[in-house]
Amino acid sequence: MVPRRLQPGDEVRVISPSRSMAILKEKQVDIARNRLEALGFHVTFGKHVHTHDEFFSTSIEERIEDLHTAFLDQNVKGIFTAFL
Template identity: 45%
Template sequence: METIFPKKIQKDDEIRIISPSSSIKRVGGFDQNLVAKEKLGYKVTFGDHILENDLFYSSSITARIQDLHQAFIDDNVSVVMTTIGGLNSNELLPYIDWEIIRSHPKVFIGYSDITSLHNAIRAQTGLVTYYGPCY
């Protein structure tokens, strides 16, 4: 499979924050993190379902898939950054539309439980992802 490198991040790029595992409610410093990224010159937006919270501190699989797909489909978004890991991002794997990710390559950043998504994205699409800081 061909290796795909996403475009480099530029000032004024949009960063979409999604929660493919744990909800953003588990993350402290929500407002501080937003201000810090905006001071660096980025526009920060959020997935529609990142505040949803169930017994596993997460939203439904359907909601998490919608946020993931929408982040990659949206041509205004340059970076897809996840919130903290958790324990259930692997639940998304059977439902991901790999063609969406392959045809809209973007910087994808996260760590911990998000590793399952990194490995699957690389294996299914060839897109290079970045194991790094989360929101």
């Protein structure tokens, strides 16, 4: 299976499957969002990307929810991860 190429106007979802994006400076997130938007993409973020515990992670259930939600959303044409 080969997905189609991303096109300007496509929605791309950013999820954070390992660490919370709360550790990133807002300026870094803005730069990344602006670069993706400059390529013509509509950028959205997973529901739990900023949620964190004392280890700056989210629960496994929250990470799975963001991943499943991104794959199930018919409007999302690409998924980017903030951390691996």
